[in-house]
Amino acid sequence: MTSSPNAALIYPPLTDPTSGYHSLNYLDSYARSVGHRPATVIDANIEAFHHSYTPSALAWLDQALSAARTTTDLTERAHLLQTGTPDPEAIRDAVATFQDPERFFDLDAYHRAVDGVSAWMSCLGGAGFPGQFQNGFQLNAPREIEIGSLRALTDPAVLSRLSRPFTPYYQESLLPRLRAGNFDLVGISITYQWQLPFALWLARLIRQTLPDVFLIAGGTEVSDCFKNLRDKKRLFELFADFDGLVVGEGESAYTEILDALGAGTLPTKHPNVRLHPKHGAVRALPMLHYEKLGELPTPDFSNLPWDMYLSPTRFVYYSPTRGCYWNKCTFCDYGLNTDGPTSPWRQDTVDRMIRDVEELSKFAQFVYFSVDVLAPAAILRFAEKVVERGIDVRWGAEIRLEKYWSDERCELLKQAGCTAISVGFESGNQRILDLIDKGTRPAQVRQTMSSMHKAGIGVQIMGFTGFPTETLDEARESVSFLRDNRELWTFGGLGEFVLTPGAIVAKQPDRFGISGIRSFEGADIDRTLLFDEPITQTVRDEVMADKLSLYMGEYPRPWVSSTDTPHTFFYHDRYGTAVSDLLERSVRRGPDDEDREFVLDGELLPDQDPDVLRRLAEIQRANSDEPGDRVAFRRADGRVMLLPRRTVPFLKIFTTASTIADARRRAWMLPAESADRIWDFLIARRAIRRVPVTGDRKHTCNAPMPGRAAA
Numbered sequence: 001m002t003s004s005p006n007a008a009l010i011y012p013p014l015t016d017p018t019s020g021y022h023s024l025n026y027l028d029s030y031a032r033s034v035g036h037r038p039a040t041v042i043d044a045n046i047e048a049f050h051h052s053y054t055p056s057a058l059a060w061l062d063q064a065l066s067a068a069r070t071t072t073d074l075t076e077r078a079h080l081l082q083t084g085t086p087d088p089e090a091i092r093d094a095v096a097t098f099q100d101p102e103r104f105f106d107l108d109a110y111h112r113a114v115d116g117v118s119a120w121m122s123c124l125g126g127a128g129f130p131g132q133f134q135n136g137f138q139l140n141a142p143r144e145i146e147i148g149s150l151r152a153l154t155d156p157a158v159l160s161r162l163s164r165p166f167t168p169y170y171q172e173s174l175l176p177r178l179r180a181g182n183f184d185l186v187g188i189s190i191t192y193q194w195q196l197p198f199a200l201w202l203a204r205l206i207r208q209t210l211p212d213v214f215l216i217a218g219g220t221e222v223s224d225c226f227k228n229l230r231d232k233k234r235l236f237e238l239f240a241d242f243d244g245l246v247v248g249e250g251e252s253a254y255t256e257i258l259d260a261l262g263a264g265t266l267p268t269k270h271p272n273v274r275l276h277p278k279h280g281a282v283r284a285l286p287m288l289h290y291e292k293l294g295e296l297p298t299p300d301f302s303n304l305p306w307d308m309y310l311s312p313t314r315f316v317y318y319s320p321t322r323g324c325y326w327n328k329c330t331f332c333d334y335g336l337n338t339d340g341p342t343s344p345w346r347q348d349t350v351d352r353m354i355r356d357v358e359e360l361s362k363f364a365q366f367v368y369f370s371v372d373v374l375a376p377a378a379i380l381r382f383a384e385k386v387v388e389r390g391i392d393v394r395w396g397a398e399i400r401l402e403k404y405w406s407d408e409r410c411e412l413l414k415q416a417g418c419t420a421i422s423v424g425f426e427s428g429n430q431r432i433l434d435l436i437d438k439g440t441r442p443a444q445v446r447q448t449m450s451s452m453h454k455a456g457i458g459v460q461i462m463g464f465t466g467f468p469t470e471t472l473d474e475a476r477e478s479v480s481f482l483r484d485n486r487e488l489w490t491f492g493g494l495g496e497f498v499l500t501p502g503a504i505v506a507k508q509p510d511r512f513g514i515s516g517i518r519s520f521e522g523a524d525i526d527r528t529l530l531f532d533e534p535i536t537q538t539v540r541d542e543v544m545a546d547k548l549s550l551y552m553g554e555y556p557r558p559w560v561s562s563t564d565t566p567h568t569f570f571y572h573d574r575y576g577t578a579v580s581d582l583l584e585r586s587v588r589r590g591p592d593d594e595d596r597e598f599v600l601d602g603e604l605l606p607d608q609d610p611d612v613l614r615r616l617a618e619i620q621r622a623n624s625d626e627p628g629d630r631v632a633f634r635r636a637d638g639r640v641m642l643l644p645r646r647t648v649p650f651l652k653i654f655t656t657a658s659t660i661a662d663a664r665r666r667a668w669m670l671p672a673e674s675a676d677r678i679w680d681f682l683i684a685r686r687a688i689r690r691v692p693v694t695g696d697r698k699h700t701c702n703a704p705m706p707g708r709a710a711a
Contacts, residue, residue, distance in 0.1 A: 005184035005214075005261045007031075007039040010174075012199040013166060014139050015192055016558040017046050018098075018566045020304035022317035022370060023189045023219055023250075026296070030251040033297040036258050040181060044202070045195075046308045048169040050095075052124055053088045057168035061086055064127035064164070071130075078616040079131030081605060082122045082638045091120040098310040105574050107586060108692040114559050115601075115637040117310070122638030124165040131619075132162065135556045135637075139194035148228075148525025150238055159201040170202070175209050183213055184261055187254070190219040193527065203241040214261055218246030218254070223335070226274075228501055228526045230519065236276050243279065248272040248288045249322070251296060293320065293348040298356045301363060314364035315566035318356060320348040324372040326400060328437045329426075330512070331467065333502035334372065341504065342372055350381045354389065357382075361393040366419075366569055369397035376404040383416035391417070394573050398422040398564070401440055401448040410455035420458030420490065420572040422564050423449075428481030429474040432467050435512065437504075442481055449488040458490040458572040458579065460563040465543050466497035468505060468512040468533050475543040482550055490580040491561050491568060494547050499529045551584050587684050589660070589676075597657040597691040598683075602635035604651060617642055635686055643687070650678050654688045 009024040020043055028039045051057055069080060094116035097103045104110060118136040125133035134140045144152035145162070152158050163170075178186065186206055190199045199217065206215060217239060226247045229235060239245055244267065246253045253272040260267035267273050268281045271289050275281045301316050323335070323345035332341035348356075360367050374397045386393065394417050399405075401423050413421075425445050427433050433440060452459050461482070465475040478494055499505060505512050506529060516532035554560075560567045561583055571579050613630055620642070630642040633651070643651075653663045660679055667675050682688045 003262045004035070004037040005258050006037065006182060007185040007187065007258065008042060008178060008181060008183045009039045009187045009189065010042045010044050010202070011189050011191075012195050012202050013045045013048050014133070014137055014194050014198060015045050016565065017049055017137055017309065018311045018558050019309050019315040019317075020046075020301060020306070021189075021191060022299060022301070022319065023191055024187075025299045025301050025304070026319070027187075027189075027218075027250055027254045028303070029297050029299045031255050031258055032300075034255055036255065038303065039187075040183070041303045042174070042177075043305055043308070044169075044174060046305060046310075047173065048166045050308055051169040051173055052165070053086075053091050053120070054168075056172060058086060058088055060168045061124065061127060061165075065123065068126050068130060074611055074615040075619070076130045077609070077612045078619055079129075080126055081608070081612070081616065081632055081640045082634060083126035083130065084119060084123065084634060084638065086120065086123045087116075090116045094120075095310060099312055101312040104312040104570070106692075107582065108690065110560065111586065111689070112636070114555060115635070118637035118639075128162050128164040133165075135559075137558060138556065141194065141197065144522060145197055147520045147523040148225075148527055149522050150234060150524040151522075153197060153200060153238060154240070156204070159197055159204070162197050163201040166198070170205055175205060178206060179209060183210070185214045185216065185257065186210065187216045187218065190217055190221040193221055193224070195219075196221050196225070200238070200241075203239075207241040214243050214257075215241060216244045216246065216257060217242050218250045220335075223247050224527065225525055230524055230526055234524070235274065239276075243276050245274045246272050247274055249291045251291050252289065290322070290344055290346065293322065293346050294352065296348075298359045301360075311566050312570065313366065315366040315368065315569065316360055316364040317370040318360060318367050319370050320353045320356065321369075321371045321374060322346050325375050326373065326439065328439065330435065330437050330504040331426075331464075331497065333500040333506075341502075347375060347378060350378055350385065353378070353382050354385045354391075357386070357393060357395070358389065358391050361391055365392075365394055366566065366573075367393055367395045368564070368566075368569065369395065371398060373398055373400055376400070376402050380409055380412065383412050383418070386416035387412070393417045394419045394569070396420045396422070396564075396569055396572075398424075401425060401445045403444050403448065405448045405451050407451045407454055410451040410457060413452075414455040414457055418457050419569055420460055421452060422460040422462065422492075424462045425481075426463050427465075427467065427470075427474075428463075428478040429470070432470055432474055432478075435467065435469070446481075446485055446488070449485060453488045453577055456576050458577055459488060460568070461489040461492035462495070462563060463493070464495040464497045465547065466535075466540065468497075468514045468531075470497075470535065472539045472542055475539075476546055479543075479546045479550065490572065490577060492563050493550055499531050501526050501529060551580075551587075554583055554587055586690075587686065589680050589683050593683075593690070594661045595659050596693075597659050598654050598663075598688040599657045599691050600651065600654045601686050601689040602633055604648065605632040605634055605640070608632050613642065616640065633687060636689075637686075641685060641687070647678065647682070647687075650682065651687060654682075657691050 009028060011021055011024055024041050028041060032038055071077060094113040097109050097113035121133040121136045125131060129142060132140055188199050188203060190196055203215060222245055225238060226235060253270045256270035256273060257267040266275060266279055266281050306314055322343060324342040325345045327342050327345060329341055335343035357367055396419050399421050426436055426438055428442050430441060449459050463478055465478055506517060509515060509517055514531045514533045518530050519526050520530060556562055558565045560571045562568055575582050629645055631645050631648055633641045633643050650667060653666055664675055
């Protein structure tokens with residue numbers, strides 16, 4: 001190596017803004033450990049968010065929304081109902097709340113902050129495809145993007161419009177910074193599917209700005225595209241602006257690229273590096289390379305913009321294992337697996353885990369083990385050493401619900417700083433568990449959950465219905481399992497089974513009673529597949545109705561009540577296993593609410609075009625009442641709900657702060673039970689919210705639970 005190239009590594013939108021992801025830091029830390037100069041790490045996701053409410057970006061947004069509102073397209077007009085007037089002061093206050101270690105745990109303030117960010121992102125999305133951002137940082141992509149159509153993913157008009165909300169950031173901040181940096185290499189890490197379209201457009205802008213830079217991409221989504229692309233020859237049709245891709249694990253591949261560029265050659269030796277055909281180079285080795293974890297240094301996260309993230313304290317991700325030691329579940333399909341559900345299982349030594357976590361704990365209070373699963377014996381030895389060495393750290397991980405976890409062992413985990421664990425219980429029915437090859441029994445799962453709960457460790461539980469051949473009664477066993485054991489888990493719930501190409505179910509369809517496996521029409525990247533089975537849509541609808549009766553958390557990712565997110569772990573640490581009750585009370589009418597003041601949590605929109613309301617109902621798959629029977633109510637978070645017109649008089653009661661008792665008197669003509677149903681309806685849908693109480697009357701849910709340490 002004659003010189004060390006000057007590299008910039010970018011993490012693109014759209015993803016979690018509450019903490020930095022670890023992929024780029026693992027690459028950079030490894031490269032530095034073998035002698036390369038530090039890279040410039042750029043979290044474009046969080047930088048673009050903060051840039052969006054600068055004065056110049058706000059002026060741009062006002063013009064973009066004015067133009068968007070001239071559309072005659074019914075779908076766009078329906079989505080634009082969620083776009084209010086951008087409020088930069090509200091978004092600054094929301095950021096301040098998220099970053100304040102006290103206001104963050106004031107549930108009233110936290111709710112307002114989430115609503116503020118979600119409403120802001122709804123406005124920002126109106127500059128692209130109206131409605132493209134939901135719940136803040138989730139992408140509601142055009143269908144062709146969602147199913148993986150190469151035609152859409154390579155269409156400049158589609159990509160530029162989707163990325164339009166970030167135009168001021170790119171033009172005023174990121175691209176000038178790259179121009180001034182004199183970089184030899186720019187790398188983009190694409191972890192999630194919803195980062196892909198933004199990364200592809202960003203690559204085009206970088207190529208136009210720096211035509212001679214060596215541009216590479218890597219990350220889980222790049223590997224998934226390689227794995228699931230129906231025609232592998234079209235890989236660089238998708239990634240046309242890149243010089244090369246890292247497919248699979250990236251530490252040594254990234255270093256190989258730096259070595260080659262430093263020597264003035266092309267990186268042709270590493271099996272995980274795929275070069276663009278324009279370079280005329282052929283990959284030398286036919287197999288993928290999996291890293292030896294013992295050769296990886298402790299990751300250094302100091303070069304991330306920690307003052308920008310929407311959190312009151314640091315939260316880092318750490319990966320001491322790769323793959324899954326069980327590696328049998330028939331629905332699973334993760335990583336560059338070959339003959340198994342996941343990539344090969346590897347686990348670092350406990351001594352190295354302790355070394356890394358002890359070092360990381362000096363930098364961040366929270367460490368999350370970002371792995372497929374941790375082996376029980378290793379977790380226990382790790383916990384013993386944490387207690388022995390007195391390491392002050394809060395941590396969580398995904399584990400299997402093994403009977404290994406006794407009350408005493410769970411208590412040890414808690415003493416070692418374990419805040420919450422995530423588990424896949426998958427199903428409450430034994431036949432389905434056996435088909436999945438999960439190796440567990442519901443009674444055993446309950447026992448393990450009970451031991452964790454007794455120790456004060458939050459259990460975030462994940463399962464799904466709709467596994468092939470599952471009957472209505474079997475699906476209801478899963479719902480009943482969660483309902484009957486509600487006190488033992490904090491967040492999570494039941495999703496829906498999806499079939500992926502690498503899963504054992506897809507490879508052995510006859511064994512699972514399915515047929516007609518096929519791609520979505522127009523898809524080129526087969527992330528999920530369609531299939532036929534004897535279970536009817538009526539059964540699925542009944543199951544969905546049962547699942548909706550469970551309280552599975554108020555907010556989706558990345559906010560509190562989603563599994564495996566920084567905010568959820570912070571609240572677990574503050575409130576312990578009572579955290580789910582705390583949040584559930586916010587959307588339930590309680591015994592103390594009769595004399596509590598409530599106020600509208602949004603606004604009734606003026607009468608809308610019936611065709612627009614009808615289209616919104618179709619988008620939301622809402623009840624097909626005549627539009628004249630519905631009114632549009634935009635909540636503080638930007639979500640538009642179609643409410644029965646008969647609720648309007650009751651909503652108007654809360655235009656100014658009013659107690660439930662006062663509202664009851666004003667609605668004297670209604671029987672008490674009918675009035676209660678209305679108040680419950682409005683509170684549950686967050687159409688009205690409690691007025692924050694200050695001073696001595698401050699609501700008890702805003703104070704730490706007894707015996708729980710504050711974060």
